[in-house]
Amino acid sequence: MKLTKTDFIQYLNCPKSLWLLKREPESYLHGEFSTFLQKITREGYEVERYVRDFFDADKNRAVSFQHVFETDAGLFARADVIEETADGGVVLYEIKSSTSVKTDAAHNHLKDACFQKICAQRAGQKIDTVYLVHLNGEYVRNGEIDPSLLLTFVDVTDRVAEIEEETAEQINQALVLLAEDVLERGGCxxxxxxxxxxxxxxxxxxxxxxxxxxxxxxxxxxxxxxxxxxxxxxxxxxxxxxxxxxxxxxxxxxxxxxxxxIIDVKAIRAILSGYQFPLYFFDYETYASAVPLIDRTSPHKHFPVQYSLHVLHEDGTLEHHEYLEREARLPDRLLTKLSREIGPKGNIVSWHASFEKTRNKEMAELFPEFADLLSDINERTVDLEDVFKGAYVDARFDGSTSIKKVLPVLCPKLSYEGLDVQDGASAMDAWEKMISAAGEEAERRAEALLSYCELDTLAMVEIYRFLVAI
Known part of the structure; x- marks a missing residue:
């Protein structure tokens, strides 16, 4: 029975979960392999391609990719890159699609690299140096990607050595656990x-x-x-x-x-009475990728590709505007249209408004000609989510103030179920596929994106009306 790096990380998070996966896979309750995780996987392969390009540019370097190390005890590692140096040393490279070395419980890159090193050593391969390769968060694309500027190489040899004894013992414990025929099922x-x-x-x-x-x-x-x-x-x-x-x-x-x-009517009234009509219920959908898709963008930096805008007038009249960018480009056309649809008076109503505000600040730097507009929008933006941080609390929200949790409780007739796009991650995926598609497929994905984003702002309108009514 093999113990891979992925298995080992799962063991560190929950040993019993790993045992069930390996010993009784038919009983394992697999979580959904989300669109977000699929995106991370694809981006990892893309970063590896640029690492290959980096090494291939120097024909004098002796490197191998995806080198497999196995032991009789069951350890299995596929090293991203192994390099034999001119002085006889051996370097192991672990590739990540992040913009830094992460050491949190969910993503401990040092543990990943340490597992690979230990597996290689137990398979008879000495490892002298360990590097983590990640993306340079400050890199800004300008034409063709330059791997030497896109990538950052961090020598983590000493940091890996510090945790090697502990990691080796954890690996041994994982192997012992997997050898057990019976597992105690009470709690994990x-x-x-x-x-x-x-x-x-x-x-x-x-x-x-x-x-x-x-x-x-x-x-x-x-x-x-x-x-x-x-x-x-x-x-x-x-x-x-x-x-x-x-x-x-x-x-x-x-x-x-x-x-x-628990409803604090006075607090809700105080919040909503500060809103000035017309009310612009507004939401961006954005795109971000590990390797920058277009010029003037950086790794994992969002840029808006779509918005939905419901305008509620004081007499109750409701109108809807929207924009969807159909090609890979920065949002200058988006901003041009938005400038015609948001008037000089009235509040912009968002949900988790810090996201929209941050995008506006970033776009103001990219497009100085829109800086005044974007600054004005930010000054007039209010966050409807704030109501649910204390003024309206329902245990059925399950401890969340996400609109996806609030909407089905307050306005059950509106639902994201049945939509082809149901969250931000799937919206990114749909947009990426739309811009590379044509004809009916492109139009189908566009319609799915427009329907999803429109529901986001319509949901805010209906939640607002619900609060006004109480």
């Missing part, structure tokens, strides 16, 4: 992690966890999560009334106890 280590870090099989190992639960509490600290799990408290109703929580956490618990939303 993910109980101590936030919901976003739960394994795919969390519900299988922890069927007793209710919804909502302590994992629905916003920004719950690791210390408090450890305390609650240690005491066997998972249901919000079981949290002692004198247990110290933040105000935002306490109100979620209060809503769960009440079995109804």
């Amino acid at each position: 280590s993910c109980l101590y992690l936030s919901r976003s870090h739960h394994c795919d099989t969390f519900r299988l190992f922890n069927p007793q966890i209710p919804k909502p639960s302590i994992y629905s509490l916003p920004r719950l600290s690791q210390k408090k999560r450890d305390e609650l799990v240690a005491d066997g408290i998972f249901d919000l109703l079981d949290i002692a009334e004198d247990y110290k929580l933040t105000p935002n956490q306490s109100i979620v618990v209060a809503a769960a106890r009440a079995g109804a939303p």
Whole structure:
């Protein structure tokens, strides 16, 4: 039974989940291989291509790509690049599509590289030096991609050496676990992690966890999560009334106890009364890629390719405007159209407005001729999401203020279900495929993008109307 780098990282996150995947794959509850993860995988291969181009440019370097190392104990590694230097040294290169060396629990690049090194060494290959290769976040494309400017090489030999003993022991423990014929099924280590870090099989190992639960509490600290799990408290109703929580956490618990939303009508009125008509309900869809797609863009930097704009007048009249860029280019045409559709008065209403504001600041630098317009838009922008951070709290939101969580509770007649595009990641994917398609396929993807973005702003309109009504 092989233990790969991917397996090892899964072991570090949840040992029981890995055992089930390897020993009882028919019982494993695979999570959805999301559009976002598919995009990351594709981009990883693209970055590897530029690393190959970088090394191929120097014919004097002795390099091999995707070199396989295996051991009788089951370790398996496919090294991105192995180089034999003129002085007899051996260098291992680990390639990442990020713009930095990450060491968080979800993406520990040093652990990745250390696993590869240990596997190579146990297979009989000495490794003298270890490099992580990642993207240069400051790189700005100007014509053909220059791999020497796009890529950053970081010598992590010493940092890998510092964790090698610990990593070797963890690898041994993983191999021992996989040799076990029987697994104790009661609970998994993910109980101590936030919901976003739960394994795919969390519900299988922890069927007793209710919804909502302590994992629905916003920004719950690791210390408090450890305390609650240690005491066997998972249901919000079981949290002692004198247990110290933040105000935002306490109100979620209060809503769960009440079995109804907690509504501060005065606070909602205070927020909404500050809105000035006409109201421009506004949303961008953006594109970003690891390797910059067009000139004047950088790795993983977003640029708008689409917007939807619902304009609500004081008399209740509602009109809709939209724009979708049909080719790979910066959003100058988008801004030209937007400048004609947002008037000089009235608030721009967004959801999680910091995203739109950041894009506006970035575009103001790219297009100084639109700087005044974009600055004015930012000054007039209000965030409808703010209402749901304290003035309207419902346990059915499951601890989130995302519009995808709020909309089905407040306005169940509106739904993203059935749409070909249902989130930002799938919108990026659809736009990328649209600009490379033609004819009916391109039009079909365009219609899917327009429908999705229109629903985002219509959802804000209907949520606003719901709040006004109460």
